[in-house]
Amino acid sequence: MLVPTRQHRPEIGMLFLATLLLATGIMVYALDRAGAVYFLSDWTTAPTGTAIFGPLGDHVPTFLHPLVFILITAAVLRPWPRLLPAICAAWFAIECLFELGQMAPFDAHIAAALPSWFDSVPVLRITADYFTRGTYDPLDILSIGLGTVMAYPIVRAFLRGE
């Protein structure tokens, strides 16, 4: 039976922090964007007109996302702590690719290349829309970079001495 032990504390800490940050990101969408995203499409609260997170709310999710997934990946790969720079680099690249995919002309080519069966899977159905209707924003790239840079010392702190 797998029981968390003292030796698992770094993983638990990283996963707990990742969960908290993920919840923060969801709150941005729920409170400031009033369900205007697919995963909260049943969230019918009308926009308040005042963004609780202010102008930062536009970029907080893109800042948190790489941070969260670097924490999760680092927890999974804890036995290999020297992979941390590679983990950070990989997530930075992945997140940037998704962001750059929203830029013309890549958006149209990506949407056209998606298989039509995506249309029958609820979440995948909006993949084409993500690229063609999403807006490429250089500040999002900056947010991703900041999230990645922030993740490194945080994970290092959890992995003290390893």
Next chain:
Amino acid sequence: MTKPRNSAQSWRLLWLIPVAVLAALSIVATGSSSSDDPGDDDVDPPLNILPTYNFFMANLTGNNPFTVSVASAYTVTVDIDGLFPGSVNLDADVNNIVTFLSYIVRSSARVDLTLTSTDPSPLDGTFAVIVTEDINAMVYGEPVSGAFEVVTPTETVSVSILADSIQLTLNGGAPVVYNTWEEFTNLFDDELQEAWQRRAALGAGAIGFVVEQFFSMADIFDELEAVTFASPVVEVCDMFTGTPPEGVLAQGEIVVTWLGSGELSDGDDFSWQFNQCWDADSNELIDGMVSLENYTETIDAITGILFEIGFGGLSGQPGGVVYDMTISDTVENQGIFTIPPEGVMTIDGGFALIIQSP
């Protein structure tokens, strides 16, 4: 470095798969919501049409290319490479009747044209038309700026649309300048002109034709709901102002039929039957049918913003605008109308058509 203490730790690597899937889905799921599942909302907000939309065209699924045959002399097949992207500015009045104003064909739009002539022509073959700089134009008007290339295996013709002229260069050579768009596009019919210039003119005409067909179909979106209330809708066409061509009705009609039931909803089809319909303004006689298949519409459940509307999909979904029609020029002489053989154009195949909020 801390090495794996046992092989069990290697199994941790498998956790990377769900982590990667979760990451990808969580990124995509931040895309805009749709009205496909509007939850428990009982009251629809008023429709809100934005002043600017993106549009995309794509090939129909299956082997049904968009093909235009002119007077049995030549056939042009249009193969859209991926998505043909653009954007349109529009005006929507208080009743949400939309008037399209101007449009942009985005750079990277590409179509591959195949010309097949009944009599051998130097233009026969397949070539690419690639938009290299956004093309700006008024709807149903001439382009005012932009650039495109017409590419064959041996030559590249660059066409620049400037404020006061159209400039053509072959393989980077000296430019050839035409003062008006009409002067340039008329090159195609001038057999004395060099083939590369005629091919460039055909490329320009093809893009113009594709966009014109797009807007002629997009123009009817605001009528679709009304059609569902009274299907089939019959509209009479203009009456010939003299003796019609032999075998042609003096006054034809258009019959629009909705092939769905209940409320207008995704997946519905329409048929647009032109029964010898004459248009006095263009002097064209239209006969045949346009099928509008697999309607799709997405409206934000909270704001009422129209996010997406069209026929077919962006990623190979079935449906689109399917033509099976003939357009004939009519000529009047002393009150008697005739159809010259060189004025008959048939259109087959079609394209998927999607308009999306930016």
